[in-house]
Amino acid sequence: MQTSFSELKYAAKKKVSLGDRCLSQIESVPPRATLVPALQSYYPKGSKRNRPSIAPERKE
Numbered sequence: 001m002q003t004s005f006s007e008l009k010y011a012a013k014k015k016v017s018l019g020d021r022c023l024s025q026i027e028s029v030p031p032r033a034t035l036v037p038a039l040q041s042y043y044p045k046g047s048k049r050n051r052p053s054i055a056p057e058r059k060e
Contacts, residue, residue, distance in 0.1 A: 032057065 003011075036057045043056050 039056045044053055
């Protein structure tokens, strides 16, 4: 497959753009499924009188 001019220009670029930095930080965040068990112990438990709290995996 032949590379395009934009791919060649991007490959030769030395400075990392803000978008590239943001994407690399997003990719370094662990998946939510691995974080939920770690957060369970810190998450508030609802009392019987109050409305029950929403599970951490449902918060967005």
